[in-house]
Amino acid sequence: MSKVTKVLSPNKGKQQDLPLKRTVQKRGPTSDAANRFSDISFSDLSYSVKTGLNPLNRGTKQLLNSINGEFKNGQVTAIIGPSGAGKTSLLNILTGFTTEGVDGKVLIDGKDKNDTLFAKQSCYIMQDNHLQPLLTVQESMTFAATLKLGRRSSPKRKIRKNSIGCETFFVDSVLDSMNLISHRHTLAGTLSGGERKKLSIALELINNPPFMFFDEPTSGLDSTSAKQCLSILKQLASGGRTIICTLHQPSASHLNLIDNLYCLANGECVYQGSPGNLIPFLSSIGFECPTYHNPVDFLIELASGALGYHVDALVKHISNGKNQEWKKDKETIPSGSNDTPQSVIPLEFDNADFSYQHTYGCSVLTQFRVLLWRDIIKIYRDSFLTNTRLTLHFLVALLLGIFYYGIGQDAAHTLDNFSLLFFSVLFLMFTSLQSKLITFPEEMPIVSREHFNGWYSLEAYFITNSISDAPIQILSVLIYSITVFVMSSQPLELYRFLLFFTMLSTVTLLTQAVGVLVGILLDVKNGVIFGPLTCLPWVIFSGFFLRAKDAPSYFSWLFEISFMKYALEGVMSAIYGYNRPVLDCSEMYCHFRMPKKLLHDLGLKDGHYLRDYSFILALFLGVKFATYFVLRFQTSRKL
Numbered sequence: 001m002s003k004v005t006k007v008l009s010p011n012k013g014k015q016q017d018l019p020l021k022r023t024v025q026k027r028g029p030t031s032d033a034a035n036r037f038s039d040i041s042f043s044d045l046s047y048s049v050k051t052g053l054n055p056l057n058r059g060t061k062q063l064l065n066s067i068n069g070e071f072k073n074g075q076v077t078a079i080i081g082p083s084g085a086g087k088t089s090l091l092n093i094l095t096g097f098t099t100e101g102v103d104g105k106v107l108i109d110g111k112d113k114n115d116t117l118f119a120k121q122s123c124y125i126m127q128d129n130h131l132q133p134l135l136t137v138q139e140s141m142t143f144a145a146t147l148k149l150g151r152r153s154s155p156k157r158k159i160r161k162n163s164i165g166c167e168t169f170f171v172d173s174v175l176d177s178m179n180l181i182s183h184r185h186t187l188a189g190t191l192s193g194g195e196r197k198k199l200s201i202a203l204e205l206i207n208n209p210p211f212m213f214f215d216e217p218t219s220g221l222d223s224t225s226a227k228q229c230l231s232i233l234k235q236l237a238s239g240g241r242t243i244i245c246t247l248h249q250p251s252a253s254h255l256n257l258i259d260n261l262y263c264l265a266n267g268e269c270v271y272q273g274s275p276g277n278l279i280p281f282l283s284s285i286g287f288e289c290p291t292y293h294n295p296v297d298f299l300i301e302l303a304s305g306a307l308g309y310h311v312d313a314l315v316k317h318i319s320n321g322k323n324q325e326w327k328k329d330k331e332t333i334p335s336g337s338n339d340t341p342q343s344v345i346p347l348e349f350d351n352a353d354f355s356y357q358h359t360y361g362c363s364v365l366t367q368f369r370v371l372l373w374r375d376i377i378k379i380y381r382d383s384f385l386t387n388t389r390l391t392l393h394f395l396v397a398l399l400l401g402i403f404y405y406g407i408g409q410d411a412a413h414t415l416d417n418f419s420l421l422f423f424s425v426l427f428l429m430f431t432s433l434q435s436k437l438i439t440f441p442e443e444m445p446i447v448s449r450e451h452f453n454g455w456y457s458l459e460a461y462f463i464t465n466s467i468s469d470a471p472i473q474i475l476s477v478l479i480y481s482i483t484v485f486v487m488s489s490q491p492l493e494l495y496r497f498l499l500f501f502t503m504l505s506t507v508t509l510l511t512q513a514v515g516v517l518v519g520i521l522l523d524v525k526n527g528v529i530f531g532p533l534t535c536l537p538w539v540i541f542s543g544f545f546l547r548a549k550d551a552p553s554y555f556s557w558l559f560e561i562s563f564m565k566y567a568l569e570g571v572m573s574a575i576y577g578y579n580r581p582v583l584d585c586s587e588m589y590c591h592f593r594m595p596k597k598l599l600h601d602l603g604l605k606d607g608h609y610l611r612d613y614s615f616i617l618a619l620f621l622g623v624k625f626a627t628y629f630v631l632r633f634q635t636s637r638k639l
């Protein structure tokens, strides 16, 4: 006997009956299905961090102090407390995001937490809702579904595949559950705050993690949207999940949507129990909550010291979280309305199986394919940036072509031509560097979130990121090179052009890689200020401003490691090297009619193109290698 739920058809916009498994309807705090997933508890949990910038004299700060607690399956637990109490620290430890400096035990159903399994069973939804702004709701969901469910296909689920191979069944069901069906074609970047929050939840709901963690899910929302958001959390819990969130200060009308309050003060537990038991708990130690006062506000006032120092008394009374007695016999807080959600978002969509061996939902190849397709859509949607890049390269080349028109064959203008070639390297280098310094920092939080929530491996992301933008970059350089080469009358020989173009495009790929590296480490503001400093010093040692032979001997090694020197030498070799014949002269006397003499006098070597190119290529690979490790390090700590 199969039960049904109503789901809107994506194409026809009318309601359609879709069968859900029987377990769907059975899920709930007391059902068998709910018992399959477990409670999370912790005992004697402490967390300390090192403080101070002086590595020789660093202190330690205790952020959590031997706290205990148990968060039940099928319930919404809200971690509350004054600012700086340690809420986010606790959430980070429970999710597995923070591991260093942690002491004590985190248990799943009374057993030691298996980190690998728990990573698959849980998701962490951040406060800032880092979403892909250029993807629609439907696309975001489809990509997430393909990445998360790829390996767990069943014949039934293959019925309705979309263009990237992901079935739409689950996407529709989740969107319907979250009331996002009507926004399915809206770009994520244009959604309201509440809708963005819903989409963040929907994206993680796709693989039905039984443990869901939310950092400040109601922050930035008005009171109605905040209530709706908590109502969704309540529905998720009713569907058989363990929902844990941090909340700053839930209003009285929100308390009916919370099953369990866990209050921290100075890194210690000052209350654990139902909201309904809060007033009796406080009364039992002599704190009478004033009538019509939100008991949570009262608790936080006590915890923050606004009413005198009472933290020790509260901690003692709740045994720093060991005391479970205030969880029982929940009383209802009068809130003026019945907020208990009617519908239950099912945990079971046939995809809540976490026994699979792999760390990720699909193979690295599929991850690569999906991420590449996603990047192509983003590049296509961000046509302004793409068109601007292409147009800018053409316009600058055109301008230079007009200024330096026809000088390439004339020995009277060899030094002007040298300036043109140097400027070309400089211009292409900085535009490619800048494009990554501006765009990559915005991408970092999204990558951190998606990677932490097990969407894809860093390797798949890294490879995709390395190649997805390359065609646009190479096309930009091609447009620039053809325009400048032809208009300035460089020798029209194919091999010279190819050497010229290859060197320029590889230099831009190198500086793009540097841009990504800086973009991982710094935000846009600092990246734009400090990013150019990674390349600028090497310009001095390029051989344009100062010849290596004229520089003090103790500086000569800087020329040997300056990539700008190799880039300039490579470009000059392409144009003037390889037995280029004597140049025409339009004046009485031209000092540089012999290309060899020009190269010699400028301190550049002829016929060393391969060596120059190899240096640039090796540096490119080295920067890429470093970028991968920095990305790995940063994604393990930056959310």
Ligand SMILES: Nc1ncnc2c1ncn2[C@@H]1O[C@H](COP(=O)(O)OP(=O)(O)OP(=O)(O)O)[C@@H](O)[C@H]1O
Pocket: 049, 050, 051, 061, 063, 081, 082, 083, 084, 085, 086, 087, 088, 089, 090, 248
């Ligand atoms: N790496 C760190 N070094 C030093 N102090 C830290 C570090 N991380 C957190 N803290 C401090 O630990 C305390 C707890 O931080 P946490 O972010 O967990 O608090 P919170 O309760 O979530 O605060 P809020 O509600 O304001 O976000 C704060 O006082 C914070 O400044």
